[in-house]
Amino acid sequence: MTEEIIIAGFGGQGVLSMGKILCYSGVMEGQEVSWMPAYGPEMRGGTANVTVILSDNKISSPILDTFDTAIILNQQSMDKFESAVKPGGLLIYDGNGITRHPEREDINIYRIDAAEEATKMGSTKTFNMIVLGGYLKVKKLYKLESVIKGLKKSLPERYHHMIPVNEKAIHRGLEIIKEVATVN
Amino acid sequence: MEEFVLMKGNEAIAEAAIRAGTDGYFGYPITPQSEVIEYLAAAKPHERTGMVLLQAESEVAAINMLYGGAGAGKKVMTSSSSPGISLMQEGISYIAGSELPCLLVNVVRGGPGLGTIQPSQSDYFQSTKGGGHGDYNLIVLAPASVQEMADFVSLGYDLAFKYRNPVMIQTDGALGQMMEKVKFKPQQPRSKKSPDWATTGKTPDRERIIITSLDLDPSRQERFNEKLQVKYRTIKENEVRYEKIQCDDAEYLFVAYGTSSRICQKSMQMAREEGIKVGLFRPITLWPFPYNEIREMAGQVEGMLSVEMSAGQMVEDVRLAVEATVKVDHYGRMGGIIPSSEEIVEALKQKIIGG
Amino acid sequence: MAENAITTKELIKKENLVYQKTKLLTDDVMHYCPGCGHGTTHRLIAEIIEEMGIQSEIIGVAPVGCSVLMYNYMNIDMQEAAHGRAPAVATGIKRLLPEKYVFTYQGDGDLAAIGTAETIHACNRGENITIIFINNGIYGMTGGQMAPTTLVGMKSSTTPYGREVSQMGNPIKMTDLVANLPGTYFVSRQSVHTPGNVRKTKKAIRKAFEYQALNKGTCFVEVVSNCPSGWKMTPLESNKWLAENMLPFYPLGDMKVPEQ
Numbered sequence: 001m002t003e004e005i006i007i008a009g010f011g012g013q014g015v016l017s018m019g020k021i022l023c024y025s026g027v028m029e030g031q032e033v034s035w036m037p038a039y040g041p042e043m044r045g046g047t048a049n050v051t052v053i054l055s056d057n058k059i060s061s062p063i064l065d066t067f068d069t070a071i072i073l074n075q076q077s078m079d080k081f082e083s084a085v086k087p088g089g090l091l092i093y094d095g096n097g098i099t100r101h102p103e104r105e106d107i108n109i110y111r112i113d114a115a116e117e118a119t120k121m122g123s124t125k126t127f128n129m130i131v132l133g134g135y136l137k138v139k140k141l142y143k144l145e146s147v148i149k150g151l152k153k154s155l156p157e158r159y160h161h162m163i164p165v166n167e168k169a170i171h172r173g174l175e176i177i178k179e180v181a182t183v184n
Numbered sequence: 185m186e187e188f189v190l191m192k193g194n195e196a197i198a199e200a201a202i203r204a205g206t207d208g209y210f211g212y213p214i215t216p217q218s219e220v221i222e223y224l225a226a227a228k229p230h231e232r233t234g235m236v237l238l239q240a241e242s243e244v245a246a247i248n249m250l251y252g253g254a255g256a257g258k259k260v261m262t263s264s265s266s267p268g269i270s271l272m273q274e275g276i277s278y279i280a281g282s283e284l285p286c287l288l289v290n291v292v293r294g295g296p297g298l299g300t301i302q303p304s305q306s307d308y309f310q311s312t313k314g315g316g317h318g319d320y321n322l323i324v325l326a327p328a329s330v331q332e333m334a335d336f337v338s339l340g341y342d343l344a345f346k347y348r349n350p351v352m353i354q355t356d357g358a359l360g361q362m363m364e365k366v367k368f369k370p371q372q373p374r375s376k377k378s379p380d381w382a383t384t385g386k387t388p389d390r391e392r393i394i395i396t397s398l399d400l401d402p403s404r405q406e407r408f409n410e411k412l413q414v415k416y417r418t419i420k421e422n423e424v425r426y427e428k429i430q431c432d433d434a435e436y437l438f439v440a441y442g443t444s445s446r447i448c449q450k451s452m453q454m455a456r457e458e459g460i461k462v463g464l465f466r467p468i469t470l471w472p473f474p475y476n477e478i479r480e481m482a483g484q485v486e487g488m489l490s491v492e493m494s495a496g497q498m499v500e501d502v503r504l505a506v507e508a509t510v511k512v513d514h515y516g517r518m519g520g521i522i523p524s525s526e527e528i529v530e531a532l533k534q535k536i537i538g539g
Numbered sequence: 540m541a542e543n544a545i546t547t548k549e550l551i552k553k554e555n556l557v558y559q560k561t562k563l564l565t566d567d568v569m570h571y572c573p574g575c576g577h578g579t580t581h582r583l584i585a586e587i588i589e590e591m592g593i594q595s596e597i598i599g600v601a602p603v604g605c606s607v608l609m610y611n612y613m614n615i616d617m618q619e620a621a622h623g624r625a626p627a628v629a630t631g632i633k634r635l636l637p638e639k640y641v642f643t644y645q646g647d648g649d650l651a652a653i654g655t656a657e658t659i660h661a662c663n664r665g666e667n668i669t670i671i672f673i674n675n676g677i678y679g680m681t682g683g684q685m686a687p688t689t690l691v692g693m694k695s696s697t698t699p700y701g702r703e704v705s706q707m708g709n710p711i712k713m714t715d716l717v718a719n720l721p722g723t724y725f726v727s728r729q730s731v732h733t734p735g736n737v738r739k740t741k742k743a744i745r746k747a748f749e750y751q752a753l754n755k756g757t758c759f760v761e762v763v764s765n766c767p768s769g770w771k772m773t774p775l776e777s778n779k780w781l782a783e784n785m786l787p788f789y790p791l792g793d794m795k796v797p798e799q
C-alpha cells in the first residue's frame with residue numbers, strides 16, 4: 001500500500017501537525033513515511049501545506065505533483081490542489097469559508113465541517129483532529145490505537161493531558177464526515 | 185534498542201552531532217537550516233555531553249571558531265546555507281591548508297546572491313572544485329534521506345580525522361525540512377584524548393606545536409602542496425562511495441545525488457512501467473567523484489542523463505568520467521525549483537532516447 | 540447616528556481629506572506582519588524625503604533582514620546589500636556620488652552582529668551617510684533567533700530558556716558605542732510604539748538627513764522597535780512589552796547633538 005496525500009490550509013490550522021500524526025501512526029504500524037512541508041516566509045500567516053507519503057515500501061520521491069488524497073481546508077488550497085487529485089482519488093474539504101465547492105466528477109468527494117464542530121466542542125485547537133478522524137473513516141488506514149500512539153509520539157510531553165480531548169475530536173470526525181459524491 | 189523517531193533532516197543532523205561526541209558547534213542563523221542550531225539550543229547539549237554551543241556573530245566568525253577548535257584537536261562543526269558558506273570560504277581554505285579536521289554542513293538554497301530560500305544543488309562547483317583559494321579539496325558527502333543526514337555526521341568526523349581534512353555534508357532545503365523516520369546510533373562519549381598534532385600547551389616532553397598554513401619559502405610551500413596531493417590521491421583511491429539502483433539491466437542511466445536522486449527513483453519506476461529500462465547511479469561522495477564506476481556504466485548503457493537542481497554542474501564530471509564514449513546530457517531546474525518526476529522522464533525521452 | 544455626523548460619501552470628498560499616504564511609498568502591499576515597526580518607520584522616511592524634496596538626490600541601501608524588500612515600497616533608487624555590509628555599500632556610493640544623500644536601513648542582527656565591523660568603521664571614518672537602525676531585539680526574518688541586542692532572560696528560538704549572560708554576554712548598545720566615535724555627528728535613539736514617539740522619531744530622522752548635507756560626519760538614528768511574530772505576542776502586547784522591557788535598557792533621547 002502507498003498513500004500519497006496533500007494537506008493544505010492556513011498556517012495555524014494544524015496542517016503540519018496533522019501530517020506528522022499521520023506519519024507517526026504509520027511508523028507505529030511499521031510503515032515507511034515522509035513529510036515534506038512547503039516552507040518560507042510566504043507561509044507567514046498565509047497558506048501552509050504538507051505532502052505526506054505512507055507506504056509499505058521504501059519511499060522514492062518525497063515531492064509530488066499528484067495525490068491519492070487531498071485534504072483541503074481553505075479556498076486558496078481548493079484552487080491549487082483540486083486538480084492535483086488522481087482520477088479515482090479522494091478529496092476531503094471543510095466547507096467553512098469555501099466559496100467554490102469542488103467540481104470534479106472523476107474523484108470521491110467528502111465534506112467535513114470541522115471548523116464549525118470544533119467551535120461547538122469548545123476547542124478550536126482540536127480542528128485538525130476532527131479532520132483527521134474524518135479522513136480515517138474514509139480511508140481506514142490504521143487501527144485507532146496506532147493513531148493515539150502516534151499522537152502521543154508527536155506531542156511534547158507537556159501537552160499529553162490534551163490527548164483525551166484530541167481522541168474525542170477524532171471520534172467526532174468519524175461521525176460527522178459526509179459523502180458528497182463518489183465514483184467507482 | 186533505539187527506536188525510530190520522526191525528524192526533520194536538519195534536526196537529525198543536530199541530534200546526530202550530539203551523539204557523535206561533537207565538542208563544539210558554532211553557527212549563525214540562516215534559512216533553510218536554522219533548525220540545526222535551534223534544535224541544539226533546546227536539547228541542552230552541554231548538560232548531555234558537555235558539548236559547547238555558540239551562536240556566532242557571523243559566518244566569518246563561526247568558521248574561525250572552528251579553525252581554533254579544530255587546531256586544539258576537538259570535534260567541531262558548523263552548518264549554514266549557501267550565502268553563509270560563501271562567507272566561510274576563506275576560513276575553509278585556511279583549515280584545509282593547516283590540515284585540520286572539521287565538519288561543515290551546507291543546506292543549499294537557490295542562488296546566486298541572496299537568491300531564494302528554496303532547495304537547490306547549485307553549490308556543487310563551490311564544494312567540489314575548491315570554493316576558497318588554493319589547491320585543496322573537501323571531502324563532500326551527499327545524503328539522500330533523513331537517515332543519511334544523521335549517519336553522515338559520524339562518517340564525516342571519521343573521514344575528517346582520518347585524513348585531517350575538512351568534510352562537508354552537502355544537502356539542500358528539501359532534505360533539511362522534510363521528516364522521515366530515523367534511528368540514531370547510541371551516544372558516543374566525547375573524546376578525552378587529544379591528537380598529537382593539536383595545540384594543547386607545550387609540555388617538556390614534546391616540541392611546540394604550530395598550526396599554520398603559511399610558508400613564505402615557495403619550494404617548501406610546493407613540497408607541502410605535493411604532500412596534500414598525495415593525501416587527496418589516497419582519498420580518491422579509498423573513499424569513493426556511491427549507490428547503484430536497478431542498474432543491472434539498465435539501457436539508460438540517471439546520474440543524480442541528494443533530493444534529485446529521490447525524484448529520479450520515482451521517474452525510474454514511471455519509465456520502467458513504459459518499458460524503458462533506466463537505472464540510477466547515485467554518487468554519495470561528490471568529492472572524490474566516482475569517475476571509474478560511472479565510466480564502467482558507459483560500456484553498458486546507451487546514454488546518461490545527469491539530473492540536478494542547477495544549470496548543470498555535476499554533468500561536467502559525468503562527461504569527464506565517460507570521456508565521450510556515450511551520450512551525456514543534463515536536465516535541471518534552477519532558482520529553488522524542484523523538477524517533477526514526470527518532467528525528468530520526458531527529458532530522458534527527448535534528450536537521450538529520442539535525441 | 541448623531542445629527543452632525545459625516546456620511547461616508549462626504550467623507551471621501553477631496554475637500555475633507557485630512558491625511559494622505561506620501562507618494563514616495565509605492566502601492567505595493569507591505570509584507571510586514573501586522574503591528575510591526577518596520578512599516579511605520581518606512582512611512583516616516585518616505586514622508587521626510589518628500590517633505591525635503593530630495594527624491595531625485597537620495598539613494599537607499601537595505602541589507603538582508605525583514606526589510607530586505609524595502610525597495611518594493613520606497614519610490615526612490617535603492618540597492619540591496621549582503622547581510623551586514625550596508626555601511627560599506629553606502630560608503631562606496633557616497634564616496635563616488637558625494638553630492639547625493641545616502642542612507643542605510645539596517646536591523647539589529649545586521650548592524651550589530653554580522654556587520655559590526657562595517658558599522659564601527661563607517662562611523663569612525665565619519666562617512667557622510669545616515670544610518671537608520673531598527674532594533675527589535677531579535678532576528679525577525681529568519682524566524683526569531685537571538686540577536687546581539689536580545690535582552691538578558693529574553694526567549695528566542697536559539698535561547699529557548701532565555702538569554703544567559705554567562706553564555707551569550709550582555710546585549711550590545713551599538714548606539715552608545717558609535718556616539719563615542721569622533722566620526723559621528725548626530726546620534727539619537729527613538730521608538731515608534733506610540734503616536735508621540737512616532738513624531739519624535741520623525742524629527743530625529745529628518746535631522747539625520749538634513750545634517751548629512753553639512754558633510755560633518757555620520758548621522759545615526761536607532762529606532763527601538765517590536766517584532767510581534769518573533770516575540771510571539773500580539774501587536775498591542777508587543778508595544779507594552781517594549782515600553783516595559785526594551786526602553787529601560789535602551790533609553791530614548793539624543794545621545795550626540797551638534798554643538799551650537
Ligand SMILES: Cc1ncc(C[n+]2csc(CCOP(=O)(O)OP(=O)(O)O)c2C)c(N)n1
Pocket residue numbers: 212213214215243267268271603604605606622645646647648649650673675677678679680681686766
Ligand atoms: C551571510 C548570511 N548569513 C545569514 C543570512 C540569514 N539572515 C537573513 S536576515 C538575518 C537576520 C535579520 O535580523 P535583523 O538584522 O535583526 O533584521 P529583522 O529581520 O529583525 O528586521 C539573517 C541571519 C543571510 N541572508 N546571509
Ligand code: SF4
Pocket residue numbers: 570571572575576577605675679680765766767768769
Ligand atoms: S517577523 Fe518581526 S520584524 Fe519581521 S515583519 Fe514580522 S514582526 Fe516585523
Ligand SMILES: [Mg+2]
Pocket residue numbers: 646647648673674675676677678679686
Ligand atoms: Mg532585528
